[in-house]
Amino acid sequence: MASVALVGAIIFVYYRIVPVNATTVALTLLLSILGIATKWGLTESVVASIVAMLGFNYFFLPPVGTFTITDPQNWVALLAFLVTAITGSQLSVRARRRAAEAIARRQEVERLYALGQAMLLSGSVRSAARDAVNSIIRTFEIPAVVFFSKAEDEFFRSDAQTLVISDDQLRGIADREEPLIDRQRQVAIVPIRLGGQVIGSLGFIGGTLSTAALQALAYLVAIGIERARSIEQASKVEASRHSEVLKATLLDALAHDLKTPLTSIKGAVTHLLAKPHAPEEQELLTIANEEADRLHRLVVEVLEMARIEAAKLHPDRAPHVIGDIISASLKAQEESMKGRNVELRIPASLPAVDVDFEFIQQVLKQLLENAVNYSPPGSPLTISAELVSEKIVLGVADQGKGIAEDEQARIFDKFYRGRTSRDNVLGTGLGLSIAKGIVEAHGGKIWVTSEPGKGSVFSVALPIYNAELVR
Amino acid sequence: MSGAKILVVDDEPQIRRMMRATLAGSGHQVDEARTGEEALEKFRVFLPDLVLLDLNMPGMGGLETCRALRNGSDVPIIILTVRNAEREKVEALDAGADDYVCKPFGMQELLARIRAALRRAPSSAESGPHEFVSPDLEIDFDNRRVRVNEKNVRLTPKEFELLRHLVSRAGKPVPHRELLQAVWGPDYGDETDYLRVFINHLRKKIEPDPAQPKYVLTEPWIGYRFAIPENQ
Numbered sequence: 001m002a003s004v005a006l007v008g009a010i011i012f013v014y015y016r017i018v019p020v021n022a023t024t025v026a027l028t029l030l031l032s033i034l035g036i037a038t039k040w041g042l043t044e045s046v047v048a049s050i051v052a053m054l055g056f057n058y059f060f061l062p063p064v065g066t067f068t069i070t071d072p073q074n075w076v077a078l079l080a081f082l083v084t085a086i087t088g089s090q091l092s093v094r095a096r097r098r099a100a101e102a103i104a105r106r107q108e109v110e111r112l113y114a115l116g117q118a119m120l121l122s123g124s125v126r127s128a129a130r131d132a133v134n135s136i137i138r139t140f141e142i143p144a145v146v147f148f149s150k151a152e153d154e155f156f157r158s159d160a161q162t163l164v165i166s167d168d169q170l171r172g173i174a175d176r177e178e179p180l181i182d183r184q185r186q187v188a189i190v191p192i193r194l195g196g197q198v199i200g201s202l203g204f205i206g207g208t209l210s211t212a213a214l215q216a217l218a219y220l221v222a223i224g225i226e227r228a229r230s231i232e233q234a235s236k237v238e239a240s241r242h243s244e245v246l247k248a249t250l251l252d253a254l255a256h257d258l259k260t261p262l263t264s265i266k267g268a269v270t271h272l273l274a275k276p277h278a279p280e281e282q283e284l285l286t287i288a289n290e291e292a293d294r295l296h297r298l299v300v301e302v303l304e305m306a307r308i309e310a311a312k313l314h315p316d317r318a319p320h321v322i323g324d325i326i327s328a329s330l331k332a333q334e335e336s337m338k339g340r341n342v343e344l345r346i347p348a349s350l351p352a353v354d355v356d357f358e359f360i361q362q363v364l365k366q367l368l369e370n371a372v373n374y375s376p377p378g379s380p381l382t383i384s385a386e387l388v389s390e391k392i393v394l395g396v397a398d399q400g401k402g403i404a405e406d407e408q409a410r411i412f413d414k415f416y417r418g419r420t421s422r423d424n425v426l427g428t429g430l431g432l433s434i435a436k437g438i439v440e441a442h443g444g445k446i447w448v449t450s451e452p453g454k455g456s457v458f459s460v461a462l463p464i465y466n467a468e469l470v471r
Numbered sequence: 472m473s474g475a476k477i478l479v480v481d482d483e484p485q486i487r488r489m490m491r492a493t494l495a496g497s498g499h500q501v502d503e504a505r506t507g508e509e510a511l512e513k514f515r516v517f518l519p520d521l522v523l524l525d526l527n528m529p530g531m532g533g534l535e536t537c538r539a540l541r542n543g544s545d546v547p548i549i550i551l552t553v554r555n556a557e558r559e560k561v562e563a564l565d566a567g568a569d570d571y572v573c574k575p576f577g578m579q580e581l582l583a584r585i586r587a588a589l590r591r592a593p594s595s596a597e598s599g600p601h602e603f604v605s606p607d608l609e610i611d612f613d614n615r616r617v618r619v620n621e622k623n624v625r626l627t628p629k630e631f632e633l634l635r636h637l638v639s640r641a642g643k644p645v646p647h648r649e650l651l652q653a654v655w656g657p658d659y660g661d662e663t664d665y666l667r668v669f670i671n672h673l674r675k676k677i678e679p680d681p682a683q684p685k686y687v688l689t690e691p692w693i694g695y696r697f698a699i700p701e702n703q
Contacts, residue, residue, distance in 0.1 A: 259574050267578050358557055
């Protein structure tokens with residue numbers, strides 16, 4: 001009504017106070033209608049233009065004092081008022097809408113930024129998900145939000161209101177990868193995507209967000225969640241690396257502390273042994289010396305087993321000729337192999353094995369030692385190597401008593417000693433389990449085939465070297 | 472060789488006690504140090520003929536001590552350690568040690584190693600070459616002097632013996648075992664890693680381009696060969 005009052009005021013002023021010609025009055029009214037149109041909109045300006053036309057007609061156009069329009073020019077005036085009113089109001093409405101949209105966008109951007117900031121601080125996927133839900137509610141003033149994380153198959157709901165959206169609906173959107181926006185029910189569900197992969201979905205109840213804002217928000221949440229996930233994984237890796245280093249340090253310290261007193265004992269006893277003694281003294285010193293050696297062996301094997309179990313065994317793999325490893329092992333066992341006839345069955349052209357020389361030599365030494373210890377003195381041994389389905393299979397065969405079937409699997413267990421030999425062969429029961437650990441650390445296999453009364457064959461399958469496989 | 476002055480460096484008191492008793496009982500003169508720092512001090516005063524050095528010590532570790540000793544002296548150094556890994560061995564030899572013994576050890580073995588390390592003039596010394604001269608390398612075997620490009624180069628006794636043996640068989644491949652026994656003694660033969668490290672050191676000191684040696688050549692699978700350049 002202010003517009004009608006304004007038009008009335010102009011007409012009153014020109015009619016009673018400042019007499020001017022009709023054209024001036026018309027122009028003034030036109031300007032005021034334009035002003036009304038931009039300020040108050042279409043309805044007001046149309047009303048104002050009709051009032052202005054009537055007033056102009058009645059007070060200024062001849063015949064003055066009547067609503068009659070004689071001159072067709074006056075129709076032009078009325079039309080001009082109306083067109084101005086409509087055009088002006090539309091222009092201004094559009095401009096105002098644009099301004100409102102710009103403000104809304106700016107607010108959305110600001111809110112998205114705030115959300116991004118809030119999620120940046122989350123250290124785990126769970127806390128990132130919870131932070132996302134809370135910050136969306138806080139910064140976007142949306143009543144209720146639910147986030148579904150596909151990898152964890154978990155739902156993070158802000159409150160019970162979100163139950164309007166069911167678990168299956170959220171899963172469905174995450175699977176179909178298409179948003180669902182129901183403006184009537186004020187429900188929107190969008191998939192959360194990152195790098196072409198859907199990581200979950202986000203549901204909103206209430207609130208009015210543009211589709212663009214919803215998408216930006218979904219993207220932001222995706223980045224936040226994935227960032228938290230990679231931090232979580234990185235810290236897990238770091239933690240496990242840390243504990244590995246700790247175990248290795250502990251084992252080294254333990255090795256040092258166990259071997260140091262042994263060194264003093266061994267040094268003292270061997271020094272005494274080198275001097276002439278009465279027979280019983282000699283015998284006692286020999287026992288002390290042998291037992292020091294046995295204790296040392298036990299310490300070494302237990303520590304090695306601990307290292308294998310802590311997955312601290314890192315084979316330094318390189319291509320090696322299997323024949324070299326066999327001859328090095330035979331050489332190391334030379335002493336105990338005296339008087340044994342060893343048959344070697346090694347084809348000339350075998351591919352190289354991809355192993356740690358020292359470790360595999362240790363395995364072979366153990367197998368040779370076992371073969372010697374568990375077969376009658378002087379009986380022959382056979383060492384073989386052959387290519388079987390892309391692996392080199394090493395075999396150590398003896399002609400001993402053999403191993404009963406029920407024992408064959410157990411002899412690779414820690415501290416297990418064969419029934420028939422546990423009383424007459426020295427050992428810790430760790431040798432074969434260490435050998436197994438070493439072979440498995442190479443991605444190989446170790447097994448035994450045996451026929452009681454005839455002998456046993458221990459076999460080790462080792463990977464062959466493949467130059468094309470770049471590690 | 473008995474009656475040598477031996478410096479025992481170990482942080483474990485019981486090991487020092489045992490070593491003092493056994494080494495003194497074998498006719499050696501013994502002094503001890505508990506740390507690497509103390510070893511460097513004692514070394515200047517005691518002037519030992521040989522150092523037995525523990526690898527695992529708090530503070531200045533064995534390797535560092537070994538390098539520090541080697542920096543100013545060519546005294547034989549035997550590393551004693553509880554660790555028995557190829558890598559450790561190479562590291563110790565690389566730091567300048569002459570030999571490497573794993574704890575626990577038998578006293579007879581240690582004494583044999585000590586004898587081998589102290590052996591300075593092998594029997595081949597007199598019958599061997601007296602000198603070798605080429606434009607960029609001069610070796611005076613009698614006075615144990617080596618000059619590379621007119622500059623004096625200091626070799627450790629083991630490096631020198633290794634070079635002497637190779638030169639005495641110049642032009643012919645010398646097998647690993649023969650070299651080890653000539654330089655370290657009859658108890659050696661399988662320690663090819665020792666040779667690898669010492670040949671490396673030797674090349675760094677006497678070769679104009681250690682990456683492309685022209686004097687000390689590798690004979691694959693067999694050993695090493697001292698080559699006399701053809702333009703001589």
